[in-house]
Amino acid sequence: MTSEEVRKLFLSFFEKKGHTIISSSSLIPTDPSVLLTTAGMQQLKPYFTGDKDPMTNFGSHRITSVQKCFRTTDIDEVGDERHLTFFEMLGNFSFGPVGSDNPKDIGTEGYFKKSSIDFAYELMTKELGLKIDWVSVFQGEKSVPLDTESIALWKEKGFTDKNIQQCDRADNFWGPTGDSGPCGPTTEIYVDGIEVWNIVFNQYFQDEKGNLMPLKLPGVDTGMGFERLMKVIQKTETVFETDLFEPLRSRVLDAAKNIPENHLRIILDHVRGSVCMIADGIYPSNLERGYILRRILRRLSLKLKQNNVQLKYVPDFIGAVSEKFSPHYEQLKNTQRVNQIFFAEVEKFDATLGKGLRQFEKSVSQSDTGEQLGQKLFQLYTTFGLPLEISRDIAQERGMPIDSRAKETFDALFQEHQKISKQPSQKA
Ligand code: SER
Numbered sequence: 480m481t482s483e484e485v486r487k488l489f490l491s492f493f494e495k496k497g498h499t500i501i502s503s504s505s506l507i508p509t510d511p512s513v514l515l516t517t518a519g520m521q522q523l524k525p526y527f528t529g530d531k532d533p534m535t536n537f538g539s540h541r542i543t544s545v546q547k548c549f550r551t552t553d554i555d556e557v558g559d560e561r562h563l564t565f566f567e568m569l570g571n572f573s574f575g576p577v578g579s580d581n582p583k584d585i586g587t588e589g590y591f592k593k594s595s596i597d598f599a600y601e602l603m604t605k606e607l608g609l610k611i612d613w614v615s616v617f618q619g620e621k622s623v624p625l626d627t628e629s630i631a632l633w634k635e636k637g638f639t640d641k642n643i644q645q646c647d648r649a650d651n652f653w654g655p656t657g658d659s660g661p662c663g664p665t666t667e668i669y670v671d672g673i674e675v676w677n678i679v680f681n682q683y684f685q686d687e688k689g690n691l692m693p694l695k696l697p698g699v700d701t702g703m704g705f706e707r708l709m710k711v712i713q714k715t716e717t718v719f720e721t722d723l724f725e726p727l728r729s730r731v732l733d734a735a736k737n738i739p740e741n742h743l744r745i746i747l748d749h750v751r752g753s754v755c756m757i758a759d760g761i762y763p764s765n766l767e768r769g770y771i772l773r774r775i776l777r778r779l780s781l782k783l784k785q786n787n788v789q790l791k792y793v794p795d796f797i798g799a800v801s802e803k804f805s806p807h808y809e810q811l812k813n814t815q816r817v818n819q820i821f822f823a824e825v826e827k828f829d830a831t832l833g834k835g836l837r838q839f840e841k842s843v844s845q846s847d848t849g850e851q852l853g854q855k856l857f858q859l860y861t862t863f864g865l866p867l868e869i870s871r872d873i874a875q876e877r878g879m880p881i882d883s884r885a886k887e888t889f890d891a892l893f894q895e896h897q898k899i900s901k902q903p904s905q906k907a
Contacts, residue, residue, distance in 0.1 A: 480713075
């Protein structure tokens with residue numbers, strides 16, 4: 480199955496079960512306590528809390544979507560086999576009141592654990608023909624009990640204690656996003672050793688102090704990473720070989736024939752992420768989400784330069800993202816503005832990189848102590864504008880990880896530099 484077929488199948492499966500299909504919201508969230516949209520439920524927080532009425536706005540208590548997401552937690556890990564910053568998340572959502580909680584009921588009432596698990600099981604096994612290896616449930620703690628209801632529901636489907644794992648808060652309790660919001664225990668579905676679907680039972684509201692209070696009406700928030708799902712459907716080695724990365728992958732490979740796999744993955748991830756961020760109205764800057772964009776564009780520039788990919792290929796890469804995503808995301812139809820902002824930032828940094836990389840080769844040596852390395856990276860930063868995250872990346876590739884001494888030295892010099900540059904200039 481192609482990703483296009485799966486995208487349609489997912490949405491129409493839930494539509495047939497009474498869900499209203501809604502568009503992805505922007506990567507710029509409405510919730511001011513988070514910098515970027517990290518989950519499908521983010522635009523739906525007021526419906527879980529009862530502050531907005533789903534019947535008025537969607538004509539149903541059931542919603543389904545494919546949401547653009549960006550997560551910074553794994554930004555330094557991108558390049559390995561599975562980490563991504565930008566990804567799409569397939570989701571179905573329910574806001575109380577709970578109806579019969581029976582999947583045969585395809586009405587517009589809310590549902591809870593039974594229907595969520597039945598829907599997920601039916602979609603995975605019958606519609607997609609996948610075998611679920613095992614599932615996990617919340618083991619319970621303090622005021623939140625062990626999720627015996629989910630265990631019983633999975634057992635009805637033939638799962639046993641061997642393939643129902645009980646996990647702690649780190650694995651099986653989700654949310655809230657930002658300072659406060661809906662959250663709750665989860666049940667997760669694993670296929671081919673990968674967690675593909677996270678089903679959250681939003682039973683609580685967590686306030687800014689971390690106190691849990693029961694939500695007036697329980698809700699369901701599910702999220703399935705599209706890239707991971709396609710990996711198990713298309714049986715590829717990594718997510719980067721799924722058709723979700725085409726035609727971008729082919730275009731990058733045309734421009735950089737012998738590129739190392741980890742560099743290719745960084746380019747694929749960062750091109751998709753930065754194009755979608757700019758299309759949603761984010762500008763590269765030194766602040767907040769603008770800085771996240773700047774950071775991925777800089778790392779992308781480094782990988783392009785290290786692989787002798789000329790900047791003339793950049794519009795082709797942007798075009799490939801638009802080709803793939805514009806049927807689903809209106810903002811990616813016209814990429815003229817994206818091209819301008821993307822290209823200007825990459826071109827400006829490319830010049831800095833040229834000088835910085837040459838100087839790096841001249842000054843940094845394998846025999847440097849941590850302190851010497853910290854001093855040299857600081858000099859590369861102040862004199863050549865080479866940011867630490869970039870020189871750290873280069874040093875690591877050369878087998879010189881930045882140890883704590885190097886980092887401490889860099890930080891101390893940086894703080895000193897900040898103090899000096901903040902002092903008022905002396906009058907003559
Ligand atoms: N909010 C949950 C997640 O992001 C499920 O959608 O994993």
